[in-house]
Amino acid sequence: MSETLEELQEAIRTFDEEGAEEKTRQALEEGIDPQKAIEAATEVLRDIGDKFENGQLFLFDLVSAGDAMNASREILEDEITAAGGERQSEGKVVLGTVEGDIHDIGKKILAALLSANGYEVIDLGVEVPPEEFVAKFEEIQADAVGASAMLTTTKEKQRELVEVLEAEGVREDVIVMVGGAPVTDEWRDEIGADIHGENAFDAVQKLNETKESAIAG
Amino acid sequence: MREGINGGQLQLLTDEQVTAIHDAALQILEQIGLKVESDRALELLAEAGAEIDREDDIAKIPPYLVMDAIETAPRSIRLSARDPENDLMMRPEQSFMSSCQGPPYVYDYESGEERTPTREDVRDSIRLQNELPNIDMTWGMFTLPDEPMLGFIDVYELFANNTKHNCIVSHYGGDLTGKLVEMVEIVAEEEDQITNKNLVTMYNEPVSPLYLRRETTESLLEWTGAGLPLISSPMPDMGATGPMTIAGTAAQGLAESLGGIVIGELNNPGTPMLMGSLPVPMDMRLGSHCYFHSERMFYQSFTGQWARKYGVPVFGTGGISDSFGADFQLGAETAISLYGSVLAGQNLIHDLAVIGSGFRNSLEVLTALDEMVGMIKRVVDGVEVTDETLALDTIEDVGHGGTFLSEAHTRQFGKTELFMPDMLKKREKQDWSHNVALDDAQEKVARLLDEAEPMALPEDVDRQLQETMDEAKHLGKELAVL
Numbered sequence: 001m002s003e004t005l006e007e008l009q010e011a012i013r014t015f016d017e018e019g020a021e022e023k024t025r026q027a028l029e030e031g032i033d034p035q036k037a038i039e040a041a042t043e044v045l046r047d048i049g050d051k052f053e054n055g056q057l058f059l060f061d062l063v064s065a066g067d068a069m070n071a072s073r074e075i076l077e078d079e080i081t082a083a084g085g086e087r088q089s090e091g092k093v094v095l096g097t098v099e100g101d102i103h104d105i106g107k108k109i110l111a112a113l114l115s116a117n118g119y120e121v122i123d124l125g126v127e128v129p130p131e132e133f134v135a136k137f138e139e140i141q142a143d144a145v146g147a148s149a150m151l152t153t154t155k156e157k158q159r160e161l162v163e164v165l166e167a168e169g170v171r172e173d174v175i176v177m178v179g180g181a182p183v184t185d186e187w188r189d190e191i192g193a194d195i196h197g198e199n200a201f202d203a204v205q206k207l208n209e210t211k212e213s214a215i216a217g
Numbered sequence: 218m219r220e221g222i223n224g225g226q227l228q229l230l231t232d233e234q235v236t237a238i239h240d241a242a243l244q245i246l247e248q249i250g251l252k253v254e255s256d257r258a259l260e261l262l263a264e265a266g267a268e269i270d271r272e273d274d275i276a277k278i279p280p281y282l283v284m285d286a287i288e289t290a291p292r293s294i295r296l297s298a299r300d301p302e303n304d305l306m307m308r309p310e311q312s313f314m315s316s317c318q319g320p321p322y323v324y325d326y327e328s329g330e331e332r333t334p335t336r337e338d339v340r341d342s343i344r345l346q347n348e349l350p351n352i353d354m355t356w357g358m359f360t361l362p363d364e365p366m367l368g369f370i371d372v373y374e375l376f377a378n379n380t381k382h383n384c385i386v387s388h389y390g391g392d393l394t395g396k397l398v399e400m401v402e403i404v405a406e407e408e409d410q411i412t413n414k415n416l417v418t419m420y421n422e423p424v425s426p427l428y429l430r431r432e433t434t435e436s437l438l439e440w441t442g443a444g445l446p447l448i449s450s451p452m453p454d455m456g457a458t459g460p461m462t463i464a465g466t467a468a469q470g471l472a473e474s475l476g477g478i479v480i481g482e483l484n485n486p487g488t489p490m491l492m493g494s495l496p497v498p499m500d501m502r503l504g505s506h507c508y509f510h511s512e513r514m515f516y517q518s519f520t521g522q523w524a525r526k527y528g529v530p531v532f533g534t535g536g537i538s539d540s541f542g543a544d545f546q547l548g549a550e551t552a553i554s555l556y557g558s559v560l561a562g563q564n565l566i567h568d569l570a571v572i573g574s575g576f577r578n579s580l581e582v583l584t585a586l587d588e589m590v591g592m593i594k595r596v597v598d599g600v601e602v603t604d605e606t607l608a609l610d611t612i613e614d615v616g617h618g619g620t621f622l623s624e625a626h627t628r629q630f631g632k633t634e635l636f637m638p639d640m641l642k643k644r645e646k647q648d649w650s651h652n653v654a655l656d657d658a659q660e661k662v663a664r665l666l667d668e669a670e671p672m673a674l675p676e677d678v679d680r681q682l683q684e685t686m687d688e689a690k691h692l693g694k695e696l697a698v699l
Contacts, residue, residue: 055502058501058502059456059499059500059501059502059503059504060456060461060501102424102428102430105454105457105458105499105504106504109504152321152360152361152362152363152364152367153365181321181576182321182360182362184333199503199504199505200504
């Protein structure tokens with residue numbers, strides 16, 4: 001691995017967003033393949049994700065490294081797109097907290113863990129209307145859409161998301177993930193979603209399994 | 218009048234530290250400001266002298282407005298019950314106990330599993346609390362899933378099944394809050410023995426960090442506009458929605474609570490309000506909320522210290538656990554947090570029996586904790602030191618190597634000097650079995666629910682309440698369509 005990519009990895013490992021941006025730009029100037037740079041960055045985040053999962057690192061380590069990784073990833077993805085290419089990843093996941101709900105943290109943890117597992121994550125933020133999820137999904141042809149809701153009153157928006165996907169005739173083209181404190185397996189079944197993540201680890205594991213069975217099927 | 222507990226023996230922060238946190242909170246309000254998503258509230262703040270950024274809805278609130286609000290808020294609040302003999306005076310020197318609504322699951326003690334609550338569970342929880350001697354205020358204990366009219370169902374069931382307690386309800390969006398006020402007024406007007414209309418206290422939670430959302434603020438304005446008592450208390454997550462440090466989260470939480478107090482007192486000067494802050498740290502290994510943590514006692518202490526500093530009663534938290542069931546952790550965490558809340562001098566102590574990190578509520582645990590409150594009352598009652606209790610004559614009578622068992626003095630104090638718990642056993646070891654305290658609590662729950670005879674609502678009051686709920690349901694649907 002080039003020295004610059006190692007420095008990029010070190011920047012992510014030490015939660016240095018500015019350093020990660022700088023090293024990413026430097027890598028591109030040196031003519032390094034952006035796909036290779038994304039893989040190098042993902043490798044660090046995967047290591048941090050593993051260490052978080054087995055209790056060696058903490059949540060703030062994971063989320064901070066995720067932010068540094070994102071700073072780098074955005075530059076690299078722009079570069080790939082500008083060159084007319086497409087990023088190679090485990091899959092594209094559109095994430096957001098539903099309309100009327102501003103709970104950000106669970107979704108942020110999931111975004112970091114998905115990135116650590118090699119997924120391309122598009123985080124739409126909070127208070128995302130169903131139509132915005134669907135528009136983004138259609139724009140980038142995502143593999144999965146994940147909607148977080150932390151209130152009993154806002155989880156209804158997860159149902160609306162499924163309904164809008166059905167109305168657009170694209171329900172079968174996407175894996176729908178739902179999560180949040182009031183969300184249960186029964187709710188997932190009732191609204192016709194595919195995955196209910198009890199927590200971020202569970203969501204990533206179930207997404208991996210669902211993708212594999214979809215490929216096998 | 219219900220008697221409170223004279224807590225406040227514990228002060229873990231120095232006066233200088235409390236003042237420094239107070240100063241930091243004033244700095245936060247003046248320099249960083251609060252985001253307030255309500256034109257009405259922003260206008261009130263602007264008129265009073267706050268600096269408003271209309272682009273981002275940020276209100277920078279100068280210290281004098283905060284100090285005026287604290288001065289204006291009443292020091293003691295008469296909270297009414299349908300039965301006025303059970304009214305209570307909420308004030309900085311007294312502690313009162315309450316459960317909490319919020320948990321989405323019932324902890325089913327019989328199976329050890331959780332299940333989704335029904336309206337029947339909410340009703341049972343209210344009927345039980347009405348019978349428990351050491352619970353002072355009642356909240357429907359479960360959040361009904363998929364029930365947008367939850368708060369209305371709560372208020373109705375509270376009025377219909379509880380006569381001894383002031384009720385608590387969580388906040389609602391603007392116009393719906395007006396309908397809740399109507400329900401309170403219907404009961405207050407019809408039942409002429411009621412001294413004032415403070416029958417229901419509203420819990421109103423600013424979002425951390427520093428954000429008063431539209432719904433929260435509208436309900437605050439409606440409720441305080443009607444002069445009804447309101448709790449302004451945030452739940453910052455240390456390290457996530459608040460700073461990682463205890464002092465920093467204390468300052469931010471105080472600023473958030475005071476923001477609500479300022480708006481309420483500008484809206485209706487002298488309206489009864491409670492301050493508070495309930496930091497819930499995030500477990501950085503799991504990303505889960507820790508309802509219990511050993512440092513909770515610091516937060517308990519300095520909110521108790523705020524109450525006495527500001528002369529405004531505070532919301533508190535005790536009798537909670539992150540354990541999901543009947544185990545050592547449940548006993549340890551509920552006991553430590555309950556003792557901490559009283560000794561710290563928190564006033565409206567809620568959350569009793571909230572377990573499983575806020576996911577479960579349990580009638581059995583509440584019943585066991587009701588007894589624990591009795592033990593705490595005994596402790597804070599203190600030691601009586603008189604000639605009679607010093608017992609010099611009796612000590613002399615018994616002399617060297619004798620026994621006190623047959624002394625009149627022993628019979629005189631034998632039943633009163635020590636609290637005798639029913640559930641925490643003192644028994645022979647051959648009688649020991651698992652979870653004996655909660656087994657007893659389970660029997661007690663069944664017996665109390667069987668015996669409960671809450672005073673029925675007059676028929677016309679019942680009918681008016683139902684009609685108001687129907688109107689609210691209609692209004693709720695209209696709002697949902699908008």
